[in-house]
Amino acid sequence: MTRSACRRPVQRTRAFAAALTLMLSALLPGAALAADAAHGETLAKRWCASCHIVAPDQPRGTDNVPTFASIAKRPGFSADQTARFLMNPHPKMPDMQIGRGEAADLGAYIASLAK
Numbered sequence: 001m002t003r004s005a006c007r008r009p010v011q012r013t014r015a016f017a018a019a020l021t022l023m024l025s026a027l028l029p030g031a032a033l034a035a036d037a038a039h040g041e042t043l044a045k046r047w048c049a050s051c052h053i054v055a056p057d058q059p060r061g062t063d064n065v066p067t068f069a070s071i072a073k074r075p076g077f078s079a080d081q082t083a084r085f086l087m088n089p090h091p092k093m094p095d096m097q098i099g100r101g102e103a104a105d106l107g108a109y110i111a112s113l114a115k
């Protein structure tokens, strides 16, 4: 941002923007922070295991569908991004009407597989 001759309003705007950012970050990723990976695992076993290998103890999934562990280990993987991705059915997936909380739980569960 370029500094204008009139400094004060700019600073006030910045402080306001910072406060707003703080408020938003307290609200939005809150869903992901509160995500329950154990619940995500239950959902994954119910909804996703017909195609994906969702847990290390699952003997088989569908050919050419990435395992959740391999998805979790991809560079740039993020639970948040995965949760957002799951809010829209992916092309080869049936439309499962996953809610925001469920998507966050699934994202958290998949992320836990990278460890």
Ligand code: HEC
Residues within 6 Å of the ligand: 043, 044, 047, 048, 049, 050, 051, 052, 064, 065, 066, 071, 082, 085, 086, 090, 092, 093, 094, 096, 098, 106
């Ligand atoms: C009908 C089969 C099927 C089901 C059921 C299914 N998936 Fe998928 N999923 C796929 C396929 C196929 C791909 C690979 C898509 C591609 O490569 O374009 C994929 C890819 C993904 C990816 C990786 C997307 C990326 O960024 O490349 C994620 C994450 C994912 N699935 C999550 C889930 C979750 C969570 C569930 C359960 C709620 C689920 N999937 C259920 C078939 C399925």
